Amino acid sequence: MKPIRIGVIGTGSISESHLNAYSRNPKSVITAICDVNEERARQVAKKYGADKTYSDYRELLADPDIDAVSICTWNNTHAPISIAALEAGKHVLVEKPLARTVEEALLIEKAVRASGKLLQVGFVRRYDPNVQMLRRFADNGEFGELYYAKASTIRRLGNPGGWFADIERSGGGPLIDIGVHVIDLCWYLMGRPKATTISANTYHKLGNRSNVKHLSFYKAADYDASKNTVEDLANAIIRFENGASLMVDVSFSLHAKQDEGSVKLYGDKGGFEIDPKISIVTEKYDTILNIQPQTDSEAGFTGDPAFVEEINHFIDCIVNGTKQISPVEDGVEIMKILCGIYESAAKGEEIRL
């Protein structure tokens, strides 16, 4: 069988995780690299042995030697590039968030349906081996009905600057950038219930804290601290049609003692934690049990192994028609929740979806 020929569009920080995973997949071959920064694209093409380099994604998409693309560009380009790729007959793996708005997300969904091609949303945390392990417990009813979840990703100093901090290009701040991961994780593990109401707040109090010295943090490939139009902090309570609820808070800047991540889900038969490390809680014979699953890593997000699983699944879906783990419709539902949070915060009241 001929390997799936891959084009990677956008060669900043996260593209490395895609490229490493494709290089390890025997059923795919990295064929072309594209970045508006031509030099960056050339260096990456050389490193990963890609034959072709482009600085305009439209030229890459017109190349008949490409079967599928990974889109690792700024959020404002996810919709136009995804739609053009689908129309050009390519399968698409697009980084999270699917888009900046629900309208953009729906246009992508329409293009998926019209093209008959695959689009996978890069909800990488779903693919983490530990998450898939816990999902099996949840699917088999070990926790009963999951009625409450709590998710938090707090960065005290973590505004990546550049396009991340420019609302026109990002669509929002920590909520759409890092909140998307933990909201999606809880929603996916709770069985994708329909969200009905949202009450949320966003704050612009500390700015990007680019004045702070002696601490390093994640930065966009083209870091620039001069512009910051995104929130520092967002919090929300989301209610679902089945009565379940999710409480979330996320920040780029906060006077917190340290960075912190926690993802915890509670059911009527048991509960489990993903961040900061995996564990299971249950009750048996009138005794509470805290159970430590034995896996290679106790981390809720293992990094590379999750990206490898994500890319392997993408190729598997293309080659074998395997059922998708993160299809476009899930990307659309998550956009409804994220945009609902921004809408509720802007109105200062609960909104109904």
Ligand SMILES: NC(=O)c1ccc[n+]([C@@H]2O[C@H](COP(=O)([O-])OP(=O)(O)OC[C@H]3O[C@@H](n4cnc5c(N)ncnc54)[C@H](O)[C@@H]3O)[C@@H](O)[C@H]2O)c1
């Ligand atoms: N899954 C994850 O854990 C994760 C982590 C970080 C970022 N991301 C997502 O990945 C995407 C990229 O983030 P990043 O951190 O790599 O950003 P980055 O700024 O480091 O890199 C983005 C790259 O895209 C290029 N680019 C922008 N517009 C382009 C276009 N029209 N055509 C070609 N190239 C273009 C830029 O020149 C840059 O090299 C974002 O959507 C982000 O949300 C996901």
